[in-house]
Amino acid sequence: MGTFDAIVVGAGPAGSTTARELAASGARVLVVDRAEWPRYKACGGGVPLRAERMLPFPIDSVVEDSVSRIEMSARGKMAFTKRSRGPFARMVMRDRFDMLLLEHAQRAGAELRTGTVVRELDLNGRVRIRADGFEAEAETLICADGAHSPVGRMAGLGGDLAECAAWEVEVRGRPRDASVGEATTLIDLGYDPWGYAWLFPKAELLSIGIVLPREEAGQMKALVEGYLERLGLRGAEVEIARGHKIRFRRGGETVAG
Ligand SMILES: Cc1cc2nc3c(=O)[nH]c(=O)nc-3n(C[C@H](O)[C@H](O)[C@H](O)COP(=O)(O)OP(=O)(O)OC[C@H]3O[C@@H](n4cnc5c(N)ncnc54)[C@H](O)[C@@H]3O)c2cc1C
Known part of the structure; x- marks a missing residue:
């Protein structure tokens, strides 16, 4: 089983940016996404200059x-x-933009695992995630899995x-x-x-x-x-x-x- 300081579920802008910042500061980071990348994302694709x-x-x-x-x-x-x-x-276009952000997270040292659906969490003690045929554990879990946030919901987040x-x-x-x-x-x-x-x-x-x-x-x-x-x-x-x-x-x- 892989052991990390942080597991980031979701490789969209929120996940890849968090992963990049953490990896750049020396943390061992795993990013997991259910999609094969690059992936299409329904979005207007407007990036305000302030965000850029x-x-x-x-x-x-x-x-x-x-x-x-x-x-x-x-x-x-x-x-x-x-x-x-x-x-x-x-x-x-979000497929290309998100891929660029993710490449920078990888360059900073984050490990990436795509095509991996996180199905279960164990939050007793260290965080453990389970996907099909794959498990990993970490000190910290970041649920950056989008608007539906199935993993955030598993963790009891995202209500209301x-x-x-x-x-x-x-x-x-x-x-x-x-x-x-x-x-x-x-x-x-x-x-x-x-x-x-x-x-x-x-x-x-x-x-x-x-x-x-x-x-x-x-x-x-x-x-x-x-x-x-x-x-x-x-x-x-x-x-x-x-x-x-x-x-x-x-x-x-x-x-x-
Ligand atoms: C129609 C539409 C138009 C929009 N237009 C704009 C716009 O013009 N400008 C703007 O700034 N914002 C816009 N938005 C909002 C923007 O798309 C979101 O704010 C942004 O995508 C959120 O990024 P994120 O990283 O949180 O999540 P996402 O980009 O949704 O990424 C979440 C990732 O989590 C992964 N994931 C989900 N579940 C699991 C799981 N169980 N296991 C593993 N991985 C999982 C998904 O595959 C996905 O890659 C728009 C949204 C919509 C719907």
Whole structure:
């Protein structure tokens, strides 16, 4: 059985960043992820400049586009554009971005095990994880296993989270195909009772999606269809379409991941 100072479950941005910091400070770290990497992640892929600046390495190699304009609207009406002097966010595809973060964790010394689903925890004394045909133990367990956080739940964490629902499509095209200027991102508000749709440009794709209260999840696909139609993208080639929960806390807590 492998013995470590820390086991990080989940190799997304939260897990790989934690693993990199721990390994860089001399800890023996194991990162375990159930997916084979690189893996697709439903996400707009917008990285605010403030977040980019927190990273101790450049991310240029995975930046697909940068945005300096945001166009806000309410169901397509009352649109206005806010421009900034320079880019305020980078646009990335999460498979490549997350892989870059993970490579830096490995470079710092973290050990990686992918394709490994953590199925059981033993939290008596040192932490022990069990996956199919694999066990490891450590002083510390970090549950960075995403919004559903099955391992966090096994550890009794992640209760009392509010949930909303998201639907995202990756459409082949450039902003001009949707009559949108270059370097521009769209946010469309005004959904009932609340929610928003977005368009984030990538090098060859447009990430388009909607977030609504969980109870309204049944409407998401039709509303995204309507949004695509309004953008002039009806019948556009959809590469990937995915639904996902977004879990969040209400109140003053700090959330990582
Ligand atoms: C539709 C949508 C759009 C979004 N757009 C944006 C955006 O534009 N900008 C932004 O900053 N954020 C956005 N987000 C939020 C962002 O995706 C998340 O905040 C971010 O992915 C969280 O990172 P994480 O490392 O916590 O988890 P994740 O990236 O979800 O990684 C968790 C990892 O844990 C692994 N895992 C899960 N269970 C197990 C298990 N039992 N054993 C082993 N491994 C396991 C998974 O394989 C996964 O790789 C969006 C989210 C959604 C759903």
